[in-house]
Amino acid sequence: MCGIIGFAGKTEAVPILLDGLERLEYRGYDSAGVATISADGRLQVKKSKGRLSVLRELLDSQNPLSGNIGIGHTRWATHGEPNDTNAHPHVGQERKIAVVHNGIIENYLEIKNSLIRKGVVFSSDTDTEVIVQLLEYYYRKKSDLMDAVYAVLNRIKGAYAMGILCSDFPGQMVAAKKDAPLLIGYGKNKNYIASDVTALLAQTKTVSYMEDGETAVITADGVQIFDRDRFLLEKEKHLIEWDVSAAEKGGYAHFMLKEIMEQPEAVRKTISPRLADGEIVMEELNNASELMKNISRIYIVACGSAYHVGMTGKYALERLLHIPVEACLASEFRYSEPLLGESALVIVISQSGETLDSMAALREAKRKGSKVLSIVNVMGSSIAREADYVLYTWAGPEIAVATTKAYTTQMTLLLMLGVYLAKQLNGIEQEEYAVIIRELQDLPEKISVVMNDPDRYQKAASRYFNHNSVFYIGRNLDYALGLEGSLKLKEISYIHSESYAAGELKHGTISLIEPGTLVVALATYEPLVEKSLSNIVEVKSRGAEVIAMTTERIVSLIESQASEVFVIPKVHSLLQPVLGVIPLQLFAYYVALNRGCDIDKPRNLAKSVTVE
Ligand code: AGP
Numbered sequence: 192m193c194g195i196i197g198f199a200g201k202t203e204a205v206p207i208l209l210d211g212l213e214r215l216e217y218r219g220y221d222s223a224g225v226a227t228i229s230a231d232g233r234l235q236v237k238k239s240k241g242r243l244s245v246l247r248e249l250l251d252s253q254n255p256l257s258g259n260i261g262i263g264h265t266r267w268a269t270h271g272e273p274n275d276t277n278a279h280p281h282v283g284q285e286r287k288i289a290v291v292h293n294g295i296i297e298n299y300l301e302i303k304n305s306l307i308r309k310g311v312v313f314s315s316d317t318d319t320e321v322i323v324q325l326l327e328y329y330y331r332k333k334s335d336l337m338d339a340v341y342a343v344l345n346r347i348k349g350a351y352a353m354g355i356l357c358s359d360f361p362g363q364m365v366a367a368k369k370d371a372p373l374l375i376g377y378g379k380n381k382n383y384i385a386s387d388v389t390a391l392l393a394q395t396k397t398v399s400y401m402e403d404g405e406t407a408v409i410t411a412d413g414v415q416i417f418d419r420d421r422f423l424l425e426k427e428k429h430l431i432e433w434d435v436s437a438a439e440k441g442g443y444a445h446f447m448l449k450e451i452m453e454q455p456e457a458v459r460k461t462i463s464p465r466l467a468d469g470e471i472v473m474e475e476l477n478n479a480s481e482l483m484k485n486i487s488r489i490y491i492v493a494c495g496s497a498y499h500v501g502m503t504g505k506y507a508l509e510r511l512l513h514i515p516v517e518a519c520l521a522s523e524f525r526y527s528e529p530l531l532g533e534s535a536l537v538i539v540i541s542q543s544g545e546t547l548d549s550m551a552a553l554r555e556a557k558r559k560g561s562k563v564l565s566i567v568n569v570m571g572s573s574i575a576r577e578a579d580y581v582l583y584t585w586a587g588p589e590i591a592v593a594t595t596k597a598y599t600t601q602m603t604l605l606l607m608l609g610v611y612l613a614k615q616l617n618g619i620e621q622e623e624y625a626v627i628i629r630e631l632q633d634l635p636e637k638i639s640v641v642m643n644d645p646d647r648y649q650k651a652a653s654r655y656f657n658h659n660s661v662f663y664i665g666r667n668l669d670y671a672l673g674l675e676g677s678l679k680l681k682e683i684s685y686i687h688s689e690s691y692a693a694g695e696l697k698h699g700t701i702s703l704i705e706p707g708t709l710v711v712a713l714a715t716y717e718p719l720v721e722k723s724l725s726n727i728v729e730v731k732s733r734g735a736e737v738i739a740m741t742t743e744r745i746v747s748l749i750e751s752q753a754s755e756v757f758v759i760p761k762v763h764s765l766l767q768p769v770l771g772v773i774p775l776q777l778f779a780y781y782v783a784l785n786r787g788c789d790i791d792k793p794r795n796l797a798k799s800v801t802v803e
Pocket residue numbers: 494495496497540541542543544545546549592593594595682798799800
């Protein structure tokens with residue numbers, strides 16, 4: 192959550208900070224701020240509640256901040272309501288030091304109270320302010336900035352990525368990281384820090400990833416990175432492959448719509464490097480039989496939509512590998528005493544690769560001796576770096592808070608993984624394997640077919656956007672799909688929505704169905720279509736309005752029972768949810784559009800959830 196950008200160069204910092212913050216705004220958008228050090232050594236700060244546009248107006252209407260060095264922040268509030276005072280950067284009472292921070296300082300109250308006893312006056316409700324007040328306190332005592340930084344890092348507990356400016360060192364910026372992402376960007380006579388690679392795409396593609404416990408001193412002319420014992424490190428530099436245009440709207444009304452439309456290409460890029468001569472190849476795994484040796488169960492661990500991918504994976508991988516597979520919410524996983532150890536393989540799925548709960552689950556699994564395979568979109572992210580094996584989804588940058596192309600690529604890749612392992616372990620018939628390979632090749636084209644009729648989804652959305660409550664029902668893979676369809680709708684349109692296994696409805700929830708209730712019935716999983724049909728009839732006979740989604744092969748069975756029907760091409764049942772999610776994404780998008788919602792930045796949310 193929250194975004195950090197920092198710049199040290201020979202040109203004005205503020206335009207670069209604002210550009211970076213604009214690209215980071217999807218990480219948090221309840222307030223924003225910047226700090227610079229002017230040529231005459233003054234520390235200057237401007238910050239405000241609200242979107243970045245408010246900060247821009249403030250900077251335009253007042254004296255602009257000058258200076259060739261600066262830090263910026265976009266906030267998703269944890270401690271203290273979103274207001275001007277709680278916005279970052281925070282400044283110490285002597286106004287010498289400014290700090291931007293992502294993460295949570297868990298022992299902030301204890302530090303705050305002890306500083307208050309020493310006469311320090313706090314101005315905000317945030318945990319972050321203790322960092323800067325403590326820094327000024329130690330700096331006063333030690334008169335060496337880095338000594339003070341290390342003293343603070345030794346004292347605070349919790350997660351942090353931070354950028355620090357001190358007016359006594361007008362040409363340098365200091366950075367520190369633990370359990371929250373931070374990277375260094377390199378340019379000519381200019382260098383950067385950022386919490387997220389998208390913030391830097393327009394400036395540089397050469398980066399180093401900071402590791403926990405590291406600090407950095409950044410000037411226009413160079414970067415020094417130190418380990419926790421203050422030894423200078425030689426850090427590897429990486430080249431970012433994403434293009435800056437991929438993180439821009441490119442004429443679309445919303446990033447979400449652009450990202451929905453990018454799915455054929457994203458899925459193609461994810462599939463094609465892993466198909467050769469009619470076989471699935473996964474070079475990243477080296478040796479599949481080694482990976483699966485002694486494995487008797489699989490946990491798929493993730494949050495939100497990535498967890499829904501895990502639910503699909505549970506059905507698919509159990510069928511393909513004939514071992515128990517459990518899909519787990521990462522936030523529950525590490526507190527539920529899972530049966531970890533050498534016989535469990537843990538698959539962690541994450542678009543950002545930075546989700547704290549998923550990261551914690553990964554560490555717990557490794558600590559208990561399990562192998563961890565991650566499916567991640569952001570290259571070089573923490574989850575990708577710490578897993579034993581990583582498979583990248585090549586979705587490109589995903590900016591809209593509601594995930595779309597990351598979800599479809601994760602699902603495609605997880606299914607490919609299942610089929611690949613089944614083949615390596617002789618668990619799949621050659622005939623079925625060949626069908627799946629052929630259909631994988633055709634999948635991007637079929638996604639385009641589903642998308643190319645937006646009128647259907649627009650029409651349904653304009654008919655139903657005023658509903659207050661929507662149920663999604665389905666069985667097996669359709670149930671997993673319903674979870675995602677329901678989440679898409681509620682997160683961007685704020686309509687209450689629930690997803691139920693269709694057979695479970697009559698065990699309680701059906702009492703909520705009354706005349707006019709909207710039910711989105713998913714009937715694409717052909718082996719259970721008759722049973723799904725019975726469930727549709729049950730809700731219909733209680734007055735529900737039904738939107739049904741089904742395949743072209745069985746539409747005649749379903750259509751008489753529904754007010755609207757979304758028809759998708761029939762593919763192998765394991766690949767069907769990749770097509771099935773597209774109408775649900777578009778329906779949610781158009782409903783939210785009809786309701787005038789802020790689609791790319793829904794209230795209370797942030798793209799990357801780096802707090803527990
Ligand atoms: C879905 O639209 C959400 N943005 C959210 O549920 C997301 O999938 C979840 O927070 C996990 O994020 P990750 O993939 O970056 O780990």
